[in-house]
Amino acid sequence: TIRSRASWSSDSEDSDSSGADSLYRVVLLGDPGVGKSSLANIYAGTQEKDANEHRGEESYERTLTVDGEETTLIVMDTWETEKQEQAENWVQDYCMQVGNAYVIVYSITDRASFESASELRIQLRRARQAENIPIILVGNKSDLVRCREVSVEEGRGCAVVFDCKFIETSAALHHNVQELFEGIVRQIRLRRDSKET
Ligand code: GDP
Ligand code: MG
Numbered sequence: 001t002i003r004s005r006a007s008w009s010s011d012s013e014d015s016d017s018s019g020a021d022s023l024y025r026v027v028l029l030g031d032p033g034v035g036k037s038s039l040a041n042i043y044a045g046t047q048e049k050d051a052n053e054h055r056g057e058e059s060y061e062r063t064l065t066v067d068g069e070e071t072t073l074i075v076m077d078t079w080e081t082e083k084q085e086q087a088e089n090w091v092q093d094y095c096m097q098v099g100n101a102y103v104i105v106y107s108i109t110d111r112a113s114f115e116s117a118s119e120l121r122i123q124l125r126r127a128r129q130a131e132n133i134p135i136i137l138v139g140n141k142s143d144l145v146r147c148r149e150v151s152v153e154e155g156r157g158c159a160v161v162f163d164c165k166f167i168e169t170s171a172a173l174h175h176n177v178q179e180l181f182e183g184i185v186r187q188i189r190l191r192r193d194s195k196e197t
Contacts, residue, residue, distance in 0.1 A: 023072045024188050025059075026181075027095050029079050029120045030105035031113040035140040038171035039105065040077035043181055066185045073181065096127040101134040101184050106155075108139045108168065109147040114154070121162045134187035135164035138180060143170040 028036040037058070044060035058077040063070050078095055104120050106113040117137060124135065139155040141147075152168060159166035165183060169176040 022070065023074070024100040025074045025076060025098055026101045026103060026184055027076045027078070027099035028103050028105060029095065029124075030138075031107075031110070031116045032080055034105045034107040034110065034113045035169075035171045036079065036103075036105050037077050039103075039138070039140065039169065039177060039180070040075050042171055042174055042177045043073075043075050064181060064185055066182045069189075071185045071188070073184065075181075093127075096124060099133065101136075101188055103136050103138055103180070103184065104164075105138045105140050106150065107141045108150045108155070109141050109144045111149040114139075114150045114158070118158065118162070121164070132191060134184060134191060135162070136180065136184060136187070137162065137164050137166045139166070139168040140171055142168040142175060143173050 028040060030036050040058065040060055043062060045062065060075045060077070061072060062075075063072040076095065076099070078091060102124060104117045104124075106117040108114075121135065121137075124133075137155065137159045139150060139152070155168065156166050165187060167176055167180050167183060169180055171177060
């Protein structure tokens, strides 16, 4: 099943042939309302969502061909799930542990969400100390130019400080969304390839 394959692939000690481990979990983090679900839905396209009832997960699996090579990403839009319930902390701890890559989203129209993004980066570093996990900082809602509160330069600067990639997207216009997910795939491959040599 998808789930068992997913947990299997996170096992970095598993040294099966290279093609077999090209399944990765990508976790979307960020404040409510920044556009995580919108980005996940664009990624999912017309595909059915693979909702896991037990964990209240929303995850979307799709295979991308990037630079002539196929990679399957399971995009997890789980961060706010069960926010009202006591399980919240558990869900968030779980998210911090299971990702093979992270997308930290803020809205360029909401400075507080930009500050939260920094917090999340710190939390993530704490949770996964020794690991060099791919992280992409995403400034979403780039279409709302008149409401902009965070400049491109600030976003880029933050990514430099936090040693991660940066992209501005507009889920509303589908702008840079494909590029975002392709970028994640490339980041994952860079780390995989440097491990092999
Ligand atoms: P989430 O809480 O992070 O999952 O955010 P949602 O995906 O639910 O989006 C919150 C609201 O922002 C919704 O009304 C979306 O339609 C809107 N939204 C999301 N992305 C964009 C965007 O790129 N541009 C604009 N203008 N609105 C967006
Ligand atoms: Mg959402």
